Amino acid sequence: MLSNGVGRIVDTNKIIRKSSTPIGGVRTIALTAVGSGMIALMPLAVGAQTRGAEILQQANKAEIAQVAEEGVTLSNDMLSFDISAQPLAMALVNFSRVSGIDVAVDGTLPDGTQSVAVQGNMTAGAALERMLSQSGLIWNAVNPTTISIIDPVRGDAGNASIITVPVTVTATERTLGPNGVPDKVYETPGSVAVITQESMRKSPVREAREIFNNVAGVDISNDARDPGLTVNVRGQQEMGRVNVNIDGARQNYNQLTHGTTSRVYIDPALLAEVDIEKSNLTQNGGAGASAGIVTMRTLNTQDILDEGEEWGGKVNISHGTNSYDFAGDASVGARISPKFDISATISRKVIGNYRAGAHNPGLFTTGNGNYYSTENSRPEYTFLRQTSGLLKANIYLDEDQEINLGYVGSQSDYAKTNDVTNLFTDFNETETHTLTAKHNWNPESDLINLNSGVYWTRTENHQFRPARLSASGTVTTDSFDNQYTLDTTGADIANRSDFAFNKIGDGLSRVSIDYGTEFFHDNAKTTAEMGGLGGAGAAYQVEGSTPSGKRDVYGGYLNTTYGWNDMFQITGGLRYDRYDLNGDAFWCETAAASGNLCSDGGTSLDIDLAESKVSPSFGASISPVEGVQFFANFRENMRAPTIQEAMLSGDHIGNVGIPFYSNANLKAEESETKEIGVNFKFDNVLQKGDGFRAKVAYFRSKIENYATIAYVPQPTTSTIIPGLLINSNQAAAMVNLEDPVYVNGTEMELSYDAGEYYLGGTLTLSDMDLQGDYNPFVLDTDYDQYANSGLSPLGVGDPIYGDAGDLYGIYATPKRKYTLDGGFRLLDRDLVMGMRATFVYPQDNFGSSSLSSVVGEYFKYRVFDFYSSYDVNDNVSLRFAVNNMFDEGYVQGAGGTYAPAPGRTAVLTLSGNF
Secondary structure, three states: OEEOOOOOEEOOOOOOOOOOOOEOOEOOEOOOOEEOOEOOEOOOOOOOOOOOOOOOOOOOOOOOHHHOOOOOOOOOOOEEEEEOOOEHHHHHHHHHHHHOOEEEEOOOOOOOOEOOOEEEEEOHHHHHHHHOOOOOOEEEEEEOOEEEEEOOOOOOOOOOOOOOOOOOOOOOOOEEOOOOEEHHHHOOOOOEEEEEHHHHHHOOOOOHHHHHOOOOOEEEOOOOOOOEEOEEEOOEEOOOOEEEEEOOEEOOOEOOOOOOOEOEEOOHHHEEEEEEEOOOOOOOOOOOOOOEEEEEEEOOHHHHOOOOOOEEEEEEEEEEOOOEEEEEEEEEEEEEEOOEEEEEEEEEEEEOOEEEOOEOOEEEEEOOOOEEEOOOOOOEEOOEEEEEEEEEEEEEOOOOEEEEEEEEEEEEEEEEEOOOOOOOEEEEEEEEEEEEEEEEEOOOOOOOOEEEEEEEEEEEEEEEEOOEEOOOOOEEEOOEEEEEEEEEEEEEEEEEEEEEEEEEOOEEEEEEEEEEEEEEEEEEEEEEEEOOOOOEOOHHHHHHHOOOEEEEEEEEEEEEEEEEOOOEEEEEEEEEEEEEEEEEEEEOOOOOOOOOOOOOOOEEEEEEEEEEEEEEEEEEEEOOOOOEEEEEEEEEEEEOOOHHHHHOOOEOOOOOOOEEEOOOOOOOEEEEEEEEEEEEEEEOOOOOOOEEEEEEEEEEEEEEOOEEEEEEEOOOOOOOOOOOOOOOOEEEEEEEEOOOEEEEEEEEEEEEEOOOEEEEEEEEEEEEEOOOOEOOOOOOOOOOHHHHHOOEOOEOOOOOOEOHHHEOOEOOOOOEEEEEEEEEEEOOOOEEEEEEEEEEEOOOOEOOOOOOOOEEEEOOEEEEEEEEEEEOOOOEEEEEEEEOOOOEOOOOOOOOOOOOOEOOEEEEEEEEEO
């Protein structure tokens, strides 16, 4: 078995099946050849963090002997080498990448073997001589493109062409820093992030939102009372701007409330890893999105079982203060045969009414200037009862093909409020179901690495809104019993083809072509029933504000990457997107605030929207010196409107008097994002074995036709006067802003890990430039004389526009956010103790007019967390954490919530491995 010079193992006898079985952060593989980036992997030591693949079968020791030739020599071509002194296994991989020569090893490389630095122009043979000069090893040419590394002390060293034992070369892809982030993050020429299971487990969380706290450029807008997620990536959130998916299945649920609208429900106990892509949307998952792709990968068999285990499992049980009553999960897995494995996880969480922080109790001010703190925004906050689980099965058809089947589901009973004083509570029972089926075919051909999948997901929320009462006990608004349901079905297929070329200049070159297509269909349905208790309110108000409807979104892409000698890379891509959305909406009108505005069914309005766009993308990277990679990227995208946006109708629940209008001319958002950045990856910086990693990027996004909800006039006004547009006969609708919205920012993530101690952190600087002008006349009907003429009533000239003060509320990410994380690994790394600090400086939200209770300004805050863990033995560990140590009172800085976060909470966790 040999590597072929382009990072792929060639095995004509199919003796090693491609796999990836983790062993508590360690993965292993045994091969008989090393070259071009494919190396044999084994654990370095207890606590080492490596990545690779499972040993399934060892190679025949005579394979390489069968291809050996007598008297062969290597080429005398001059090559340019720049390989630093490092562990010999990694040096040989780098040698193979530069030269195109495959490397085989006779037996096991001695532990701790280091190479000699090789720099300059020389032949491959001369480079090998220098690299091995202090190792005591020698090399021999097996054929003109393959060499073997030999220990002359061995008795059979005289037969240099015979491989006598399986290879056990040791090397690692390191996962360093406070959160064990893998090296792939710092080798990718773009903005990506990974939330590891280590990061999620080390400090127990109330809700999934907390696992994103230390990711640069990412914020969560909803609060701790709601188990749903609203993910903000680089200042954009909701309505599909960020594709948040579970195992590749999109979670597109929307429900109109005060604050954020989009929701994704996932229990962190089910998660193995979260991948965040902010740069490359020219791939499956990019259809209909504009800001990023957040993939939440749930646990599978390889995440549960240790190496060599046929069956086993893991258990976690937590209990804490501040109504953190219970959180527990159990996972089991079994390898039934080499062709089939199965796993399952179940989780239960019980959380009561938490207490907010007492220190610095100020929370926010609203657009009308009212001040709110933990004292006047109700200090008691609702509950959560959540049960979730998953079931996975993997079928290995042969060495080239596998099928992955999965189900992930949850049921959450919780209560929350949507008003600034948190007086009116809604009770929710939310169920989610996600089914996925994936197929991978990766034969021994560089032209085929085919991935396909289908999925179905349902989010269903049964909400009960109790009747609202006056001070005297009279019913002012009737009770509502609502059912919100969204089904999403989808399919995708993608392939990758690799081409390797002969040397160009002094380096190897390669071309990779990625191409694929995807489709998804949304089907939303909302129903409501009234309690019949009197007061204002009608079922159509709920059914119109979160409307029923259907949407189809299609996408396809082609992406080509050329790379030279692992030093230079350039990428160009195109993606095509299209959406179709149609249905029957309606609109209502009134001259004054009153209930039941649309008892006659309103005026019908046909919605028929469809658009398509071809979006280019470009990228380039260069590594002038080892460990440093500069990159730049550009992309365009089209975001399709959602059912929620396009079909909005009815009017505000209760006796409010604000109709909702559908916009039959709503346009898709079109965005472009530019970024530049640099990766740093250095080992042995201050001491042997340490590592420094960093990623820094600056981005600027321009969004045309930005869609948001805004105040608009009704068509029967007698006179429209700018400045009084929403004072008289107001309505609300989705509108496209006339001016582009700009979002720019700087992101930095860095860490230093010396084994016994570590330090890391993130920095996010963000700014949004929003003008807010829009055309307020959204209905296809006649307005008054000034709207028809397009002229201001104050004189001839400018048409009438709404502005930023009339927007309902656009929640802006913090201006500045810093996080620090550091700690120690003691007692042979069995004991870990660390602290995290978060500093947030919010910026004002847009659209917080003086007529609105929408939050205008959140206050800055700082939060400190302590965490620790102790491995009692190989199977039992204890974790103790204190979140919000100094009991800070604050509201999450990204907006969309009125409720303060939990105060000081201590949690003890017992974990077992069986």
